[in-house]
Amino acid sequence: xxxxxxxxxxxxxxxxxxxxxxxxxxxxxxxxxxxxxxxxxxxxxxxxxxxxxxxxxxxxxxxxxxxxxxxxxxxxxxxxxxxxxxxxxxxxxxxxxxxxxxxxxxxxxxxxxxxxxxxxxxxxxxxxxxxxxxxxxxxxxxxxxxxxxxxxxxxxxxxxxxxxxxxxxxxxxxxxxxxxxxxxxxxxxxxxxxxxxxxxxxxxxxxxxxxxxxxxxxxxxxxxxxxxxxxxxxxxxxxxxxxxxxxxxxxxxxxxxxxxxxxxxxxxxxxxxxxxxxxxxxxxxxxxxxxxxxxxxxxxxxxxxxxxxxxxxxxxxxxxxxxxxxxxxxxxxxxxxxxxxxxxxxxxxxxxxxxxxxxxxxxxxxxxxxxxxxxxxxxxxxxxxxxxxxxxxxxxxxxxxxxxxxxxxxxxxxxxxxxxxxxxxxxxxxxxxxxxxxxxxxxxxxxxxxxxxxxxxxxxxxxxxxxxxxxxxxxxxxxxxxxxxxxxxxxxxxxxxxxxxxxxxxxxxxxxxxxxxxxxxxxxxxxxxxxxxxxxxxxxxxxxxxxxxxxxxxxxxxxxxxxxxxxxxxxxxxxxx
Ligand code: DGT
Ligand code: CA
Ligand code: CA
Numbered sequence: 001x002x003x004x005x006x007x008x009x010x011x012x013x014x015x016x017x018x019x020x021x022x023x024x025x026x027x028x029x030x031x032x033x034x035x036x037x038x039x040x041x042x043x044x045x046x047x048x049x050x051x052x053x054x055x056x057x058x059x060x061x062x063x064x065x066x067x068x069x070x071x072x073x074x075x076x077x078x079x080x081x082x083x084x085x086x087x088x089x090x091x092x093x094x095x096x097x098x099x100x101x102x103x104x105x106x107x108x109x110x111x112x113x114x115x116x117x118x119x120x121x122x123x124x125x126x127x128x129x130x131x132x133x134x135x136x137x138x139x140x141x142x143x144x145x146x147x148x149x150x151x152x153x154x155x156x157x158x159x160x161x162x163x164x165x166x167x168x169x170x171x172x173x174x175x176x177x178x179x180x181x182x183x184x185x186x187x188x189x190x191x192x193x194x195x196x197x198x199x200x201x202x203x204x205x206x207x208x209x210x211x212x213x214x215x216x217x218x219x220x221x222x223x224x225x226x227x228x229x230x231x232x233x234x235x236x237x238x239x240x241x242x243x244x245x246x247x248x249x250x251x252x253x254x255x256x257x258x259x260x261x262x263x264x265x266x267x268x269x270x271x272x273x274x275x276x277x278x279x280x281x282x283x284x285x286x287x288x289x290x291x292x293x294x295x296x297x298x299x300x301x302x303x304x305x306x307x308x309x310x311x312x313x314x315x316x317x318x319x320x321x322x323x324x325x326x327x328x329x330x331x332x333x334x335x336x337x338x339x340x341x342x343x344x345x346x347x348x349x350x351x352x353x354x355x356x357x358x359x360x361x362x363x364x365x366x367x368x369x370x371x372x373x374x375x376x377x378x379x380x381x382x383x384x385x386x387x388x389x390x391x392x393x394x395x396x397x398x399x400x401x402x403x404x405x406x407x408x409x410x411x412x413x414x415x416x417x418x419x420x421x422x423x424x425x426x427x428x429x430x431x432x433x434x435x436x437x438x439x440x441x442x443x444x445x446x447x448x449x450x451x452x453x454x455x456x457x458x459x460x461x462x463x464x465x466x467x468x469x470x471x472x473x474x475x476x477x478x479x480x481x482x483x484x485x486x487x488x489x490x491x492x493x494x495x496x497x498x499x500x501x502x503x504x505x506x507x508x509x510x511x512x513x514x515x516x517x518x519x520x521x522x523x524x525x526x527x528x529x530x531x532x533x534x535x536x537x538x539x540x541x542x543x544x545x546x547x548x549x550x551x552x553x554x555x556x557x558x559x560x561x562x563x564x565x566x567x568x569x570x571x572x573x574x575x576x577x
Contacts, residue, residue, distance in 0.1 A: 009040030011079050017097055018085040020104030034061045047074045090117040099148045109134055123149050147481045158196035159243055160477055162507030167243055168200055178217050180210020187262040191314045193547030195510045199244035201262045205252045218247050254286045257297035261285035268317040276307045315550035334550040339562045342371035345530030350395055351376040352384035354535040363536035365409040371565045373412040375439045378426040380418040389431035396434055412436040421445045423459025432465045437572045441470035450484040458493050467572050471504040471511040487516050494525045500560050505545025506532045517552020528560040
């Protein structure tokens with residue numbers, strides 16, 4: 001069984017973890033960690049060296065014992081020490097090490113003091129507040145653990161909206177093309193534009209004769225890996241990528257009711273059903289009924305009208321006050337993608353983007369934009385080739401030239417300047433003075449305390465040139481939790497200072513969160529929905545930002561980049577003159 005260096009390294013890493021959880025001799029533990037590193041980073045396959053009969057003890061830190069273990073792993077695919085450790089410690093315990101912030105020491109304490117052996121037990125212990133009492137943990141660590149478990153759980157079960165969209169759109173096309181199919185809609189959390197979706201819920205209508213055909217064609221779809229169930233009008237499958245898809249073919253007269261039911265959210269549905277009951281109506285996925293008589297159901301609007309409500313857009317259906325607003329006729333007029341007049345966060349190949357200034361400008365123009373802000377990284381972000389003052393000045397010259405030449409689009413001179421740990425900006429005022437606006441962002445020191453992180457950002461916003469806070473929470477969906485900040489204070493400071501917050505539409509970010517958009521709106525702070533484009537294709541991601549903004553109740557006038565260039569200049573021009 002050929003074993004790669006990485007496999008061998010993983011065995012040693014796991015041994016070191018388990019030994020550490022057991023409280024073994026630190027030198028022994030270090031020997032295995034060292035071996036994992038040496039083997040993992042070695043430039044040739046160690047198994048090849050063995051084949052050639054070479055002596056592994058020539059490798060740094062590899063003695064007879066470890067050389068023997070490598071031989072054993074390569075020869076048998078097993079390591080008897082690891083097998084033995086697995087009998088001494090519960091096997092699920094190394095799962096705990098996958099939770100960021102939990103190293104072997106903490107896992108050991110959790111196991112010894114609280115008998116926590118599995119992720120479920122860890123979750124319960126954190127939720128019940130038992131972890132904070134352990135020495136070296138505390139309430140903050142407990143909260144971090146709780147959050148990390150949630151992120152971890154999501155990671156294994158849910159799909160990012162943009163990924164789900166690729167499968168959803170392909171399936172929609174496939175289904176619509178089946179003869180006899182009349183309508184197809186992907187409902188569920190996907191239609192509500194949630195940032196991640198658990199599964200896809202597809203509704204279709206078809207002529208009576210075609211219905212069973214539709215289900216059959218669906219289960220034969222190329223991407224299907226497994227059929228969970230299939231009947232005459234419905235089926236559930238799992239695609240090769242692991243995403244579950246439920247299809248239901250319904251009667252036309254019920255389409256609106258079914259669409260409403262399967263769009264959810266569950267909590268919205270329950271609230272609507274209760275309302276209906278109070279006025280003596282019954283509502284389910286087949287329609288709205290008074291006694292046995294159907295009074296609505298063909299369209300969603302008819303369902304809402306039957307219970308005395310105006311139509312509620314899917315993004316609002318989370319039972320967060322939308323029903324009362326619909327009853328009062330005061331639903332927001334949600335922002336739409338066509339409302340955007342520009343994009344205030346765009347990179348080029350001057351740093352880590354792929355296209356030139358001119359190419360980005362042309363792409364923006366064909367996207368119907370009037371302006372874009374060029375916001376390269378600053379020097380601190382060295383791996384992106386972040387700009388220093390000289391390079392920034394050169395880019396400003398190029399932008400001036402291009403603006404003089406191009407018609408219909410204006411490039412704004414800007415920068416995505418790093419907010420350093422103390423809240424100062426990564427470039428001197430002399431470099432920022434020439435810019436039309438300054439976008440600030442946190443790219444480091446994510447683990448500061450809430451107080452420090454908040455102060456850091458407030459201080460950056462107090463800088464006279466600061467215009468817009470990019471990706472305000474720093475989270476990466478399913479990868480990095482938001483850093484801990486007092487967002488309400490940040491939003492209020494933005495209002496006091498005349499600054500703005502970004503809703504970054506990158507599918508991994510979607511940052512501000514929806515509820516924070518609502519908060520910004522309530523506090524009167526405009527949000528800029530930006531692509532963070534690194535190539536000409538990335539403007540297409542704006543639709544996910546729009547979805548998130550709509551979930552955050554934002555209207556056209558709540559969004560900074562729905563303004564014309566002229567209006568925008570007045571808003572961002574607070575101290576630049
Ligand atoms: P997901 O898939 O976890 O991202 O979230 P959803 O919202 O798509 O949930 P899913 O797929 O379990 O169900 C789709 C919709 O069906 C859900 O949004 C509302 C509706 N639904 C599901 N179960 C119930 C229920 O027990 N009662 C009511 N009223 N509606 C339900
Ligand atoms: Ca779903
Ligand atoms: Ca479902």
